[in-house]
Amino acid sequence: MDRLILPLLGCLVLLFGGAGAVWWWDRHPAVGFDIPTPLPFWKPHFGLPPSLGQQRDEAVAQLAAIKAAGSARIQSAGEVTTAAGKTAEAAQASLRTVYRTLRERVVRYVPTETPPGVIRADDRVPVGALILLDAAARGDDPDAVSVTTGQSYDLGSPIHFAQLVGNYVDNLGIGAANARQLSDLQAWARAQEALNSSDVPAPPPP
Numbered sequence: 001m002d003r004l005i006l007p008l009l010g011c012l013v014l015l016f017g018g019a020g021a022v023w024w025w026d027r028h029p030a031v032g033f034d035i036p037t038p039l040p041f042w043k044p045h046f047g048l049p050p051s052l053g054q055q056r057d058e059a060v061a062q063l064a065a066i067k068a069a070g071s072a073r074i075q076s077a078g079e080v081t082t083a084a085g086k087t088a089e090a091a092q093a094s095l096r097t098v099y100r101t102l103r104e105r106v107v108r109y110v111p112t113e114t115p116p117g118v119i120r121a122d123d124r125v126p127v128g129a130l131i132l133l134d135a136a137a138r139g140d141d142p143d144a145v146s147v148t149t150g151q152s153y154d155l156g157s158p159i160h161f162a163q164l165v166g167n168y169v170d171n172l173g174i175g176a177a178n179a180r181q182l183s184d185l186q187a188w189a190r191a192q193e194a195l196n197s198s199d200v201p202a203p204p205p206p
Contacts, residue, residue, distance in 0.1 A: 076195055084188040091180050099173030106166045121162035128153025129164075137171075 110121045127147065135142035147153070 077192060080191045080195060081188065084184060084191065087187075088181065088184040091184060092177055095173065095177050095180060099169060099176070102169050102173070103166055106162055106169065110162045110165050112162075119161050121160065123161045124156030125159045125161055125164050126153060127151050127155050127157045130157050130159060 107121070112121045114120045131145050131147070131153070132142050134140075135145060
């Protein structure tokens with residue numbers, strides 16, 4: 001009997017399976033063991049339909065592109081920060097050199113010997129002048145600053161004119177360094193903003 005069933009099943013496969021059949025293993029009740037059985041093209045196949053499969057593949061590819069773009073952006077942001085740091089460091093070093101040289105030249109440009117009526121390097125600065133300069137540096141009212149007992153605005157302070165000029169040069173150097181730091185920070189922020197506004201693939205819809 002078994003010898004008749006198997007050829008008969010083979011004929012049925014050829015007749016109804018068709019060229020578009022999908023083969024799978026199934027336990028056939030007539031024989032009691034697994035045999036290869038065609039799943040005809042008119043029956044639903046396992047897996048996603050072609051349209052959904054394509055959508056899935058496109059979503060996976062888009063997510064991969066977003067991930068790659070994010071990694072590239074992080075790397076680019078790091079490179080921008082590194083470059084900005086090197087530029088800022090070089091600028092600060094240059095400014096320190098410039099103003100250190102200017103400070104050293106105070107003794108050349110503020111002489112100790114001058115004609116009568118011209119201030120000299122070792123002349124003492126009036127107390128009132130120092131009070132006014134200190135108040136201006138802090139943004140205070142000089143009238144609110146009390147003068148030490150025994151002193152007045154017209155008396156000489158312990159600070160000589162050459163020291164005052166040197167301190168003024170130092171303060172200008174600090175101001176130039178702060179201004180350059182702010183400029184470099186703004187340049188870094190613009191570079192990061194330009195990087196963040198670059199085209200990035202949009203995430204797939206939910």
